[in-house]
Amino acid sequence: MHRIRTNFILNTFAQVLRIITPFITTPYVSRVLGVGNVGTFSYSYSIQSYFSLFAVLGTVAYGSREIARIRDDREQTSIVFWEIELLTIFTSMVAILGWCFVIALHPENRILYLLLTAYLIAALLDISWLYTGLELFPFIVARSVIVRLLEVACIFVFVRTKNDLPIYCAIMGGGTLVGNLTLWISLKKNIDVINLKKLNKKRRRDRERQKNKNNQFNYDPDKKANLLELQEKLRAKIESFKTNKGKRTQKKEQKRLQQEKDKQKNQENKEKNEIKNEENKNKKDNKQNKENKENNKNKKIKK
Numbered sequence: 019m020h021r022i023r024t025n026f027i028l029n030t031f032a033q034v035l036r037i038i039t040p041f042i043t044t045p046y047v048s049r050v051l052g053v054g055n056v057g058t059f060s061y062s063y064s065i066q067s068y069f070s071l072f073a074v075l076g077t078v079a080y081g082s083r084e085i086a087r088i089r090d091d092r093e094q095t096s097i098v099f100w101e102i103e104l105l106t107i108f109t110s111m112v113a114i115l116g117w118c119f120v121i122a123l124h125p126e127n128r129i130l131y132l133l134l135t136a137y138l139i140a141a142l143l144d145i146s147w148l149y150t151g152l153e154l155f156p157f158i159v160a161r162s163v164i165v166r167l168l169e170v171a172c173i174f175v176f177v178r179t180k181n182d183l184p185i186y187c188a189i190m191g192g193g194t195l196v197g198n199l200t201l202w203i204s205l206k207k208n209i210d211v212i213n214l215k216k217l218n219k220k221r222r223r224d225r226e227r228q229k230n231k232n233n234q235f236n237y238d239p240d241k242k243a244n245l246l247e248l249q250e251k252l253r254a255k256i257e258s259f260k261t262n263k264g265k266r267t268q269k270k271e272q273k274r275l276q277q278e279k280d281k282q283k284n285q286e287n288k289e290k291n292e293i294k295n296e297e298n299k300n301k302k303d304n305k306q307n308k309e310n311k312e313n314n315k316n317k318k319i320k321k
Contacts, residue, residue, distance in 0.1 A: 085151025
């Protein structure tokens with residue numbers, strides 16, 4: 019818990035320093051270089067940033083996650099590190115070739131674009147994801163703070179007039195490049211140097227071992243026989259379930275039909291009882307009328 023809190027504080031401090039630094043240098047640079055030179059630098063830097071994004075190609079997030087997953091295994095960490103770094107070198111070289119084509123299309127600012135190439139070389143040498151995965155935040159933050167402070171100092175010392183735009187560009191790109199170069203100083207403490215052929219053989223062997231481990235169950239005759247027996251049992255259970263389900267469905271249908279028949283029969287009996295009651299009532303009324311008539315008739319005769 020203490021280590022997590024320390025790493026969080028250091029990482030937050032580095033991010034805050036990265037945000038605060040432009041607030042210190044931007045007013046001075048805008049006043050000394052002028053609006054036109056600052057706009058030229060911003061436009062050129064924005065174009066270069068696309069090539070830098072292609073150069074790293076998401077290796078920062080991916081590399082940090084992979085290194086953090088296997089950081090306890092030095093040999094495996096070394097293999098993954100060199101694989102990711104070789105991929106970064108390849109994409110960075112492609113980005114640098116494309117950047118050379120952009121330089122050829124902008125002869126008016128060729129010096130500025132050449133100086134911005136330092137950002138692409140810095141992207142090639144950026145292995146901060148390794149130290150992030152290993153959780154060596156004190157080293158990363160110390161390097162970041164020193165480089166930032168040196169950049170600010172160099173800007174205030176060497177950028178004096180409007181003609182110092184190339185110097186400003188060299189300071190910004192050079193600071194990033196030097197900062198990434200310092201990451202390689204303590205690389206041997208955490209990573210072993212591996213031959214490329216040996217790297218491919220190790221990776222291939224690890225993949226084959228993992229594949230054999232995954233397929234071991236299929237190559238065991240006893241387990242395969244048990245699997246077939248289990249499949250037969252499962253198939254029989256499914257068939258039995260389907261049969262029982264069909265029987266249950268048939269019984270439900272028969273029960274429903276019987277209920278409908280009973281309901282219809284009850285309805286018929288109810289109607290018959292109503293008719294019979296009506297007839298009895300009519301008979302009773304007729305009888306009562308006859309008796310009333312006879313009584314009236316007898317009364318008349320007596321009178």
